[in-house]
Amino acid sequence: MSDWAPKRFWTNADVQEVDGGFAVALDGRPVKTPAKAALHVPTQAMAQAIAAEWDAQLEKVDPNTMPFTRSANAAIDKVRVQHAEVADMLAAYGDSDLLCYRAQSPAELVARQAAAWDPVLNWSETFLNAKLEPRTGVIHVPQDPASLATLSDRTHALNPFELAGFHDLVSMSGSLILGFAAAYDHMPIEDIWTMSRLDELWQEEQWGEDDEAQALIAVKQTAFIHAKRFFDASRAG
Incomplete structure (x- = not known):
């Protein structure tokens, strides 16, 4: 992701409503996929699950503990295209x-x-x-x-x-x-x-x-x- 970093750099992960769905923002900065597409998902439930994964990260980010984020990335960067x-x-x-x-x-x-x-x-x-x-x-x-x-x-x-x-x-x-x-x-x-x-x-x-x-x-x-x-x-x- 464009916002993916070895160490946690944000304080809050929040869900935002956007045109056609929902997004997750880290201290107001929208999360993007590895292909730099906007991580917009179809439901609030999915966005909340993704935000919870980001909130659960400690000092270092561990993608293996973020299955909803990874699946959403795959849906946007791979399946959609x-x-x-x-x-x-x-x-x-x-x-x-x-x-x-x-x-x-x-x-x-x-x-x-x-x-x-x-x-x-x-x-x-x-x-x-x-x-x-x-x-x-x-x-x-x-x-x-x-x-x-x-x-x-x-x-x-x-x-x-x-x-x-x-x-x-x-x-x-x-x-x-x-x-x-x-x-x-x-x-x-x-x-x-x-x-x-x-x-x-x-x-x-x-x-x-x-x-x-x-x-x-x-x-x-x-x-x-x-x-x-x-x-x-x-x-x-």
Whole structure:
């Protein structure tokens, strides 16, 4: 950011109303993105979350403790300028969605996948008007083009801030449908994260957990939950 510095140089971080949204100012100086664009966000809730991150900084600024600021930067500097490309990339997950590719064996894993994932595919058919069919094995079999078009239209309709959060919900879960399930509050975000890790959890049950892997998973889970919070804040009144 243009105002980003190794040490804290401001006293107060305040939210300001601007044309079309809200901004954050440090002692009256508007915060800008790394590309030097105005950091204007669509909702007061998001601006307040960003201001709180700046207020929480101590002597030195730690960007790793500022997820809302980083996500807003990404929405403005990256997603906004290549919205169609990002939406296309995410919509493409629908044709190889995690929920559709099932194990051939063992029977217990097959049953567990069906019990967890089939209801979400049924929800997609009824709520999203997009029916995706499960496959056995890893060989790609194309999904119905009409369903994929419907999912693509929904993805492209998201604004840059929604799409920035949605990007992580989809890419981290490996599932466009789980991304929409999170976006539309179909189930708690923690349950969606667990559902996305069903195969990994099965492997952990068989072979045990690795401490380093568990630490990395915890970091990813925190980022996944943040993506949902950022998505929600992009829509809050």
